[in-house]
Amino acid sequence: MQPLTPSLTKSLTQSRTQSLTQSLTQPGSLLRLATAGSVDDGKSTLVGRLLHDAKQVFTDQLDAVERVSRERGLEGADLALLTDGLRAEREQGITIDVAYRYFATSRRRFILADTPGHVQYTRNMVTGASTAQLAVVLVDARHGVVEQTRRHAAVAALLGVPHVVLAVNKMDLVGYAEDVFAPIADEFVSYSRALGIPEVTAILLSALLGDNVVEPSQHIDWHPGPTLLEHLETVDIDGEPASSAARMPVQYVLRPQSPDFRDYRGYAGQVTAGVFAPGDEVLVLPSGRRTSIAAIDRLGEQDLEAAGAGQSVTLRLTDDVDVARGDIIAATERAPRVTREVSATVCHLADQPLRTGDRVLLRHGTATVKALVDSIDSVLDLRTLRREPGPQTLQANDIGRVRLRTASPLPLDDYAEHRRTGSFLLIDESDGTTLTAGMVGEPLAGAVH
Template sequence: MTAIQEPPVHTPTGSLLRLATAGSVDDGKSTLVGRLLHDTKQVFADQLDAVERVSRERGLAGADLALLTDGLRAEREQGITIDVAYRYFATPRRRFILADTPGHVQYTRNMVTGASTAQLAVVLVDARHGVVEQTRRHVAVAALLKVPHVVLAVNKMDLVDYQESVFAPIADEFAAYAQALGVPEVTAIPISALAGDNVVDPSRAMDWYAGPTLLEHLENVEVDHDPRHCAARFPVQYVLRPQSSEFPDYRGYAGQVTAGAFRPGDEVLVLPSGKRTSIAGIDRLGERDVDVAFAYQSVTLRLADDVDVSRGDVIVPADRAPEVTQDIVATVCHIADRPLRAGDRVLLRHGTSTVKALVRALDSTLNLETLVRDPGPSALHANDIGQITLRTAAQLPLDDYADHRRTGSFLLIDDADGATLTAGMVGVPLGTAAEG
C-alpha cells in the first residue's frame, strides 16, 4: 500500500476523520482526491510540477490532478486506480486520513480494505450514468462494514450543464437503495472534481444547491463513535518475560487496546478460558505503572494472578465480556479468485488468534439488484457478499461487529498457501430473505 504522506501545511488541532472514496471506473475518484489536496494547498511544488509535466506529455491542457493519487506505475499507464492509495491531509478544523479505493469490479476487495476503518465513505457517481451495479456494490460494502456516514458525490455535473433535474433523481435513487441496506445517513452533493465545483469552494454554476461543499461537510460531520467509551478489549499479542536483574519476576502481556480503557485494579476475564483476575499494573514504552490505557494505545498489562495467558487470548472486563463460541454465523465479502464452498477447511484469523475452521454451510448470497438473499449458493466467488456458517476448532470471544469492529470481524485464510479468502463480520444482517 502507498505510504501515508505528511502534509506540507497546517498544524491542525481538530479531530481526526478516516474516510474512503469509492465509485465505478472513470467516475473521477482520483481526480476528486487530487482536487481536495490541491485546493486545500496540501501539494508540494515539485509534486505539482511533476503532475503538470506528465499531463503535458499526454497532451492535456491542464494538470491531471488524478496523478497526485494514482501512484503505481501500472495505474499511471492504464489511467485506473488499482491499489488503495492512502493520503493524509489537514485543514485548520480537522485532520483526515483518506483511502482512495479502486473502482473496477475486480478490485472491489480493495474497497473492503480501505473502508474497514472508515468513519465516512464518499461514493462517486457519474452524473451521465447515474447509479450502476458497482455503485450498489460499494454501498453494500459500506453497509456491511457499518460505515456510519455516507456521502453521495454526483460528479461531472459540468458535463450535464449543472442541471438539478439530473442530480435530483440520482440522489433519490441512491438514498432509497442505501436506506434499504440500513445505511443510517446519506448526504448528496453535486460536484465537478475537474472544475472544482462544490469540492472546496461553492459552485457559481449551481445556485439551486444550498447545501455544504464536500470539504465543509467533511470538516463538520459529527464522528460520534468513540472506541474509548466501548467495553474494553485487549487481544494479547506477546507474552513478556525479560528475566532481567531489575525485574526478575516480571510477566506482562503486550498488545494494543482495541476498545475502551483499562485501569489498575479492574476485574478482568481472560478469554476463551474464562479465568478471572485483576490488573496489577499497566506499562507503556518508557513508562511504568501508568494510570490508564485507552483504545489504540500499545501497552503491557500485568495481572494480579499467575493465570495461563498466551498470544490470541483476549482480556476483557469481567462484567462486559463477549460471547465465547465455536459456531459462527457471519456476513462475508469473498475477496479471493478461488471460490469458497461448503466443506472447505480454512484458517480463521480473529485478532491475534489463528484457528482451524470448517465452512459448514453457505447460507445465502446478496442480490445487489433486489437486495434479496438468494439461499443455498453452490459457491461464493470473488466480490460476492453473502452469509455463511462456520465451526472453529477452538472457542473464540466474538462481539457483534456493530459494537466492536476489531473483535467482531475475522479473515478466512487458505491453509495451503496463506492467501486471504474472505472478510467476515459477525452479527451484520444484510438484505431480506428470498420468499419460498
C-alpha cells in the same frame, strides 16, 4: 480554475508544510475516510482536486504531474495522477491499488484511502474501507446509480461505516441541472437506508473544475448544501463511547524469564474498545479465567491511570494466570461469547471460490485457528437486496452468509457492536492467501431473507 504557476506551487508547498506542522502539534480530530465508485466516475480526480485546492500538495509532486500530463498531450495538469501512483495505473488510467493520503486542515486531520472502482478490485475497497469512519461514493451524473455503486454501498454497510457521502460528480456535463441530481440522490439514499446505513449526505460537484469540492460552486444557486471539504471537516465522528465494553487482543507476552524482563510480567496489545483502568475486573478469553488489572504501562511510561481504544499498552494483572498471544483480555460485563460455531456475513475476496466443506485458517484479532466451512447459506442480490439461498460456493466479490466451525474456541463479539473483535479473515492454509473478510452476526440489517 487557477493555473499552476511557480508562485502558486511555492504557496501551496508553504501552506501544506504549515498544515502538517499544525497536525503534529495540535491534537485535533482524525477522520479516516475512503473513496469508492464505479470506473471513470472521477475518484482519483476528486482526491487530487481536494488535495490541490486545500493546498496539500508539494511542489515536486505538482511538477511530476505537470510533466506526465504534458507527455500525454494534455493542456492542464491531470490531478488524478496525484493518487494514481503505480505505473500500471498511470498507463491504464484506472486505480488498481488502494492509495493512502494523509493531510490536515486547520479544523481536522485526515487519512484518506482512494480505492479502486473496477469490479475485479472490489476486494481492495474492502481493505480501504475496513477502518473508515466515512465513505465517499461517487457517481457520474450522466449515468446515475449503477451496479458497482450499489456494491460499494453494500460493502460500506457491511463494514459498518457510519457516514456515507454520495458525491454526484461531473455535474458540469449536465448543466448543473437539479432534475438530474435529485433522482440520483433519492435512489441512492433509499437504497442505503434499506441496507441500514445510518447517515447519507448527497453533495453535487465537478471534480475536474473544482466546483463544490473545496470552494462553493458559482454555477449552483439551488443547492444549499456544504462543499465536500466543509462536510468532511464538520461531520460528527465521535468514536466508540467510553462506556463500550473494554477489549484488548494480546499480541505479546512479557515473561519474567526473559533477560530483559526478569521481574516483569505483562501482556501487550492495542486496546480496541472501551477503557481499562487499574483495579478493573477482567476476563482472559477463551479460557474464562477471572482476574483484575494491577497496572497499565506503555512505552516510556508506567502506572497509567487508564488506557482507551487505540492505545498500545501493556496490562499487568494481579494474578499469575495463563495468558498467551491470541487471547483477549475483556471487561467482565458484556464479555464476548466463546464459541466454536461462527455465523457471519462475508465478502469473498479471492479469485478461487469459497466452497462448502473447505478447510481454512481463521484469523481473529491476534489468534489464528483452523476452521471448516460448514455451509454457505445465501448470497446477496445487490439489485433486490434479497438473499438467494443455497449457492454452495462464493465467487470473487460475492457477499453472502456462511457458517463455520473452528478447531478451537474463539471469543467473538457481534460486528455491529465491536468492529475489531467482531471481524475475521479466512486464509488458505496451503499458501496463506487471504480468501474472505467476515463480520460476525447480521451487519446487513436491511437485507431480505
